[in-house]
Amino acid sequence: MTLLETISGPRDLDALSPEQLEQLAREVREYLVASVSKTGGHLGPNLGVVELTIAIHRVFDSPRDAIVFDTGHQSYVHKLLTGRRDLSSLRTTGGLAGYPQRSESVHDVVESSHASSSLSWADGISKAFEMTGQGDRHVVAVVGDGALTGGMTWEALNNISDDNTRNLVVIVNDNGRSYAPTIGGMARFLSSVRTRPSYRSLHESSSRAFDKLGSPGRAFYRGVRGGLHGFLSRFSGNEALYSNLDIKYIGPVDGHDEHAVEAALRQAKSYGAPVIVHAITEKGRGYEPARRDAADQFHAVGQIDPETGESLETSSAPSWTGVFADELVSLAEQNPRLVGITAAMLRPTGLHRMAERFPSRVFDVGIAEQHAATSAAGLAFGGLHPVVAVYATFINRAFDQVLMDVALHKAGVTFVLDRAGVTGPDGPSHHGVWDLSILQVVPGIRIAAPRDSVRLVEELGEAVAVDDAPTVLRFPKGTVGTEYDAVRRLDDGVDVLAESERKDVLLVTVGPMAGIGLEVAQRLEAQGIGATVVDPRWVVPVPRSVVDLSAEYRIVVSIEDGIRVGGIGTRIRQDLREAGVDTAVTEIGLPDEFLDHGSRGDILERVGLTPQHIARDVTAMVLGSKLPHARNAGADLPAGSSPQQRV
Numbered sequence: 001m002t003l004l005e006t007i008s009g010p011r012d013l014d015a016l017s018p019e020q021l022e023q024l025a026r027e028v029r030e031y032l033v034a035s036v037s038k039t040g041g042h043l044g045p046n047l048g049v050v051e052l053t054i055a056i057h058r059v060f061d062s063p064r065d066a067i068v069f070d071t072g073h074q075s076y077v078h079k080l081l082t083g084r085r086d087l088s089s090l091r092t093t094g095g096l097a098g099y100p101q102r103s104e105s106v107h108d109v110v111e112s113s114h115a116s117s118s119l120s121w122a123d124g125i126s127k128a129f130e131m132t133g134q135g136d137r138h139v140v141a142v143v144g145d146g147a148l149t150g151g152m153t154w155e156a157l158n159n160i161s162d163d164n165t166r167n168l169v170v171i172v173n174d175n176g177r178s179y180a181p182t183i184g185g186m187a188r189f190l191s192s193v194r195t196r197p198s199y200r201s202l203h204e205s206s207s208r209a210f211d212k213l214g215s216p217g218r219a220f221y222r223g224v225r226g227g228l229h230g231f232l233s234r235f236s237g238n239e240a241l242y243s244n245l246d247i248k249y250i251g252p253v254d255g256h257d258e259h260a261v262e263a264a265l266r267q268a269k270s271y272g273a274p275v276i277v278h279a280i281t282e283k284g285r286g287y288e289p290a291r292r293d294a295a296d297q298f299h300a301v302g303q304i305d306p307e308t309g310e311s312l313e314t315s316s317a318p319s320w321t322g323v324f325a326d327e328l329v330s331l332a333e334q335n336p337r338l339v340g341i342t343a344a345m346l347r348p349t350g351l352h353r354m355a356e357r358f359p360s361r362v363f364d365v366g367i368a369e370q371h372a373a374t375s376a377a378g379l380a381f382g383g384l385h386p387v388v389a390v391y392a393t394f395i396n397r398a399f400d401q402v403l404m405d406v407a408l409h410k411a412g413v414t415f416v417l418d419r420a421g422v423t424g425p426d427g428p429s430h431h432g433v434w435d436l437s438i439l440q441v442v443p444g445i446r447i448a449a450p451r452d453s454v455r456l457v458e459e460l461g462e463a464v465a466v467d468d469a470p471t472v473l474r475f476p477k478g479t480v481g482t483e484y485d486a487v488r489r490l491d492d493g494v495d496v497l498a499e500s501e502r503k504d505v506l507l508v509t510v511g512p513m514a515g516i517g518l519e520v521a522q523r524l525e526a527q528g529i530g531a532t533v534v535d536p537r538w539v540v541p542v543p544r545s546v547v548d549l550s551a552e553y554r555i556v557v558s559i560e561d562g563i564r565v566g567g568i569g570t571r572i573r574q575d576l577r578e579a580g581v582d583t584a585v586t587e588i589g590l591p592d593e594f595l596d597h598g599s600r601g602d603i604l605e606r607v608g609l610t611p612q613h614i615a616r617d618v619t620a621m622v623l624g625s626k627l628p629h630a631r632n633a634g635a636d637l638p639a640g641s642s643p644q645q646r647v
Ligand SMILES: Cc1ncc(C[n+]2csc(CCOP(=O)(O)OP(=O)(O)O)c2C)c(N)n1
Pocket: 045, 071, 073, 074, 113, 114, 115, 116, 143, 144, 145, 146, 147, 148, 173, 175, 177, 178, 179, 283, 299, 343, 344, 345, 367, 369, 394, 397
């Protein structure tokens, strides 16, 4: 039996000797490589927090003490030590989540994978503990150097200071990388601190000395420390950031020396006010294929050969990201005004290809989507045309900036939203399902949803040609599918993909839902129901021809890979009513609920976003309701139709 097999919860760690702790760390790493190489997941980040997580659970008493993991992708070790030793179902339908999940364990606190929120969580939890007579409970936030580049962390730090007695420990898990090396002044500060040996030895000895004197010593130490930081900062040329924020700082400590981390955490735990512990770690630690991976040190891997690290998932089909990446380079070669912006995801969004070709025209702003959007408005003001490439779920972060900085000023900024729609294994906070609903309320915005790679190329070119309004292009995760040629294109750019003599059903499909729409049309035709399929290409504003066409049909059915509430279907409904067209409308889309992790196919099946479900329901609506012909249609469909439909 391995040591890891004896760990059923954090308290089982207490009796382990230093040698056993080292053995446990080895076993955890071996298990992570063996298991995650099969399931895929965040192998690199978790290999980097083995000793750190062991130390956290030895020093603090979860769940009485709250442990918050920023972004949560580095919580596999935490799961292993809190009673979930079998990670074989990781990120699969019905299996373990790839992030903390309260339904799995009382030890899990924050489920969102959106970065830079942990310090705000910790600030709130520690205030609540103190205000409810639970001031002896500790809160620990584990935040990466990448997450520290997100604005929320600085809003939280501004509220966290050591002039209070809250038991809050912030562990900076500093491996120097997000995917790529972390950018900006923060990264330079952390790098300077972790590489200054004089600071390191002097700091550890002095803080130990004063801590022995108890709280008066600590107060005195704080005074000295502030002076020390100030003194050293003159030499180092770096403002000692945290002391100027008036928060005690301990470190840097070797994040792979479990004993040293424990010592630092015990010191922090006993301090009686917020403390920052700066741990230096290495992403991919202990696994050569990850350590030497220059791209992102195995930040997120698919199935790999555990021996070599080679990917076992080879696909010859181009990815949506790849098509975008290549076309952007081509456009940038023709248009010197084009610049790219990424929020610490250069390679995942495909901007690395433009960066390779035009290094001075691509900016990595860190995990800072809000800043990215407003900086883009500034770039546009200066005469450039920025292309901001983010995952669809992360544009949520920058809604106000898109609205009040980009759109209000009619700035020509193009937002490219990758991973739009149901993504799958990364769970509820990673599905890109809200962008259509939240962005379509932005005055003047134009949103395109390419149905295939040909339209992606076409619509990207159209988007970057717009210099007086925000434009948005959204496409899904993974490889591009079938190309769907149009039967004909209407004057305002709407593509007719299939046309029926009988004007029963008009299917308006958003993006790659075109494939599902065409299959639904075939199924309806087999029932004797005439179905026409159109792809607006640009879905916001709704093209006039969609409104005009709708008047000829008995029912309009919109199909979108986004939440139904506030989606394109509701926009169509509103536009029809405003135009006096009273054709019945049914919106097919995702429910307004958080969708658990799983395969994309499983999730779409579960919510009924499949040709079978849709055809069945539309058939029932048309045959069952005896809908009057569109010209004098007025009756809504019967109440109680299936959940996907809103009439
Ligand atoms: C708001 C937001 N933007 C982008 C991402 C994508 N993302 C996931 S992990 C990661 C890098 C995190 O770096 P760091 O905080 O240093 O953690 P590490 O992986 O190094 O442990 C990014 C950019 C995200 N989760 N949230």
